[in-house]
Amino acid sequence: MELLRFATAGSVDDGKSTLIGRLLYDTKSIFEDQLEAVERTSRDRGDEHVNLALVTDGLRAEREQGITIDVAYRYFATPKRSFIIADTPGHIQYTRNMVTGASTASLALVLVDARNGIVEQSRRHAFITSLLRVPHLVVCINKMDLVDYDESVFNRIKDEFRAFAAKLDVGDLSFIPISALHGDNVVHRSQNMPWYDGTSLLHHLENVHIASDRNLQDVRFPVQYVIRPQSTAHHDYRGYAGTVAGGVLKPGDEVIVLPSGLKSTIAAIDTADGEIDEAYAPMAVTVRLTDDIDVSRGDMICRPHNQPRVSQDIEAMVCWLSEEPLRDRGMYAIKHTTRSARCQVRGLDYRIDVNTLHRDETADSLSLNEIGRVTLRATLPLFADEYRRNRTTGSFLLIDESTGATVGAGMIL
Amino acid sequence: MTAPQTYELSSQQALEAESIHIFREVAAEFERPVLLFSGGKDSVVMLHLASKAFWPAPIPFPVMHIDTGHNFPEVLDFRDRTVERMGLRLVVGSVEESIAKGRVKERPDGIRNPLQTVTLLESITEGGYDAVFGGARRDEEKARAKERVFSFRDEFGQWDPKNQRPELWSLYNGRHHKGEHIRVFPLSNWTELDIWSYLAAENVELPSIYFAHEREVFQRDGMWLPISEFTTPREGEEVVKLMVRYRTVGDVPITGAVESTAATFEEIITEVAATRITERGATRADDRLSEAAMEDRKRQGYF
Numbered sequence: 231m232e233l234l235r236f237a238t239a240g241s242v243d244d245g246k247s248t249l250i251g252r253l254l255y256d257t258k259s260i261f262e263d264q265l266e267a268v269e270r271t272s273r274d275r276g277d278e279h280v281n282l283a284l285v286t287d288g289l290r291a292e293r294e295q296g297i298t299i300d301v302a303y304r305y306f307a308t309p310k311r312s313f314i315i316a317d318t319p320g321h322i323q324y325t326r327n328m329v330t331g332a333s334t335a336s337l338a339l340v341l342v343d344a345r346n347g348i349v350e351q352s353r354r355h356a357f358i359t360s361l362l363r364v365p366h367l368v369v370c371i372n373k374m375d376l377v378d379y380d381e382s383v384f385n386r387i388k389d390e391f392r393a394f395a396a397k398l399d400v401g402d403l404s405f406i407p408i409s410a411l412h413g414d415n416v417v418h419r420s421q422n423m424p425w426y427d428g429t430s431l432l433h434h435l436e437n438v439h440i441a442s443d444r445n446l447q448d449v450r451f452p453v454q455y456v457i458r459p460q461s462t463a464h465h466d467y468r469g470y471a472g473t474v475a476g477g478v479l480k481p482g483d484e485v486i487v488l489p490s491g492l493k494s495t496i497a498a499i500d501t502a503d504g505e506i507d508e509a510y511a512p513m514a515v516t517v518r519l520t521d522d523i524d525v526s527r528g529d530m531i532c533r534p535h536n537q538p539r540v541s542q543d544i545e546a547m548v549c550w551l552s553e554e555p556l557r558d559r560g561m562y563a564i565k566h567t568t569r570s571a572r573c574q575v576r577g578l579d580y581r582i583d584v585n586t587l588h589r590d591e592t593a594d595s596l597s598l599n600e601i602g603r604v605t606l607r608a609t610l611p612l613f614a615d616e617y618r619r620n621r622t623t624g625s626f627l628l629i630d631e632s633t634g635a636t637v638g639a640g641m642i643l
Numbered sequence: 644m645t646a647p648q649t650y651e652l653s654s655q656q657a658l659e660a661e662s663i664h665i666f667r668e669v670a671a672e673f674e675r676p677v678l679l680f681s682g683g684k685d686s687v688v689m690l691h692l693a694s695k696a697f698w699p700a701p702i703p704f705p706v707m708h709i710d711t712g713h714n715f716p717e718v719l720d721f722r723d724r725t726v727e728r729m730g731l732r733l734v735v736g737s738v739e740e741s742i743a744k745g746r747v748k749e750r751p752d753g754i755r756n757p758l759q760t761v762t763l764l765e766s767i768t769e770g771g772y773d774a775v776f777g778g779a780r781r782d783e784e785k786a787r788a789k790e791r792v793f794s795f796r797d798e799f800g801q802w803d804p805k806n807q808r809p810e811l812w813s814l815y816n817g818r819h820h821k822g823e824h825i826r827v828f829p830l831s832n833w834t835e836l837d838i839w840s841y842l843a844a845e846n847v848e849l850p851s852i853y854f855a856h857e858r859e860v861f862q863r864d865g866m867w868l869p870i871s872e873f874t875t876p877r878e879g880e881e882v883v884k885l886m887v888r889y890r891t892v893g894d895v896p897i898t899g900a901v902e903s904t905a906a907t908f909e910e911i912i913t914e915v916a917a918t919r920i921t922e923r924g925a926t927r928a929d930d931r932l933s934e935a936a937m938e939d940r941k942r943q944g945y946f
Binding site: 307312314329440463551566627 | 650655660661663671694697781785804811816820832837919920
């Protein structure tokens, strides 16, 4: 059984909570005591309907204010796949939350109200999905019951969305007409829309092809931890533990270690369950080399003829996550794969308006929830790929050195 | 003949890989990690994953048990055997001792579970631990559903749910100052069913009380409590002999047994897959105190 991580974006008005509630309910993933608690709270608050958002709006502040303030992770499974939903709230901190949820997602689900069509928020969601390189985007055109299940409404919204998405780098794009409230095309195909010849949302989630989303070409193995047991049984054991970030590693492969540039050969790939013939992302393994060379955390193992960029200079799209704005010439800690360094901001090329895609080249800072193209210079060379080629070796965090807070999320260009 | 290679991990393999990555990240970046080990199924899975993460080297940090003095004897026995078998160093923080030292007062109802926070925080300070692994899962409780994998705690061990660091990709920010620490939850994305499926697939030993057995129990507040040195039936509480098992393992006085005949991993998985009540809702009186019981305890530094 495979695992699919997907992110949902939208506000309460789009019917997102109802949709998620229905997915969870129809796959028997909400428990009776959870449902009772939600019903009780809804009643106490005087809500007309059972508010399924309360299932995970677990924090006191969220219940008091009736809003979702943070990404909520929800879990459900069908016999075909198990799912992790990163449910990102639409109103508050939307960019920061959606970027967070999308960073680990293989699929993004965006809701559009059939009555309103494409709104500013729909464009923003499509842009963030493409920026974070989420490989699959599913647009659910919801509340079809309120437009008499009219095919022309669906087609008009679909065409408009496609036209906008063409300006972005969206991978696989699908459209599903649904009514979350009545369940049309959510779990089962709807009888109300005979003109629609696609699958239900759940069927799509269960069958969308995710195996080819990972990079299996470029071998990238950031060394995370050196295993040296120093016991009598494993006296000479020296293994490099890490999580494969790209490509397929095999014993016998010739490799090069960065930054030293020393070459060696993979002697074996170990796991606690025994040696394996191949390792690929995101497997956590231990690599042994035939030569006793100096390798430590933060080094990168790759193939001699396929290496990442080795550079202290980084061009990246950065999403700002902190109340304190990004400072030009400011120093930050940078965390990239297993490598940590410091870096200085050497320029903000432009700030992008997430709603219109307009580039403001006069901007001189990034505030909370803003996204811009930034030039950085790191104190150490980083071993990086373009984010579009590899989401692991192409991403980094910026950290405030005095508070320790995560202030920026970067995607390398 | 081998099957065609699809380069796709199963859900279980993906969860295992993510957890192992987290263990290695902590071992590499922190000076003094410690793993909270109660003998409960989640902490057993954590320990199993930790041993895989560093194989063939031993686990490079000690384990810690916050002992309320109200444990199931089967679980304490299991704890000690496990520590012995794996050659671990066990640190015990004793609630009994915290009471004796006057750091915390016994509650009128005698429930010691909420008192653990004081002992836990003192033990963390005394040991100088900067990373503390906990077995909490996001699916088990809604305050936990919003907590990060790396959860920052201030010098008082407090969690501030409104001021959490965004967590992106698999990049974990463990920055902290001296005296502060990070709680690390490697099982954040596992569900109860994932835990059981993994225990079965890996054939990991568990305390016997997780499996169906015959036990003398009586009903109180809708829970089946055992006859024990901590729990005796009051007048009018009828003692019956039932086939039961435990879905969670906490303190004897607040952990209810569930009626069950599931005696093997397979039978338990079938039962868990069909159940309609969360494990905490079914068995834990401590979570029934109020709707925000867990959030309030977590803010103060609870597990």
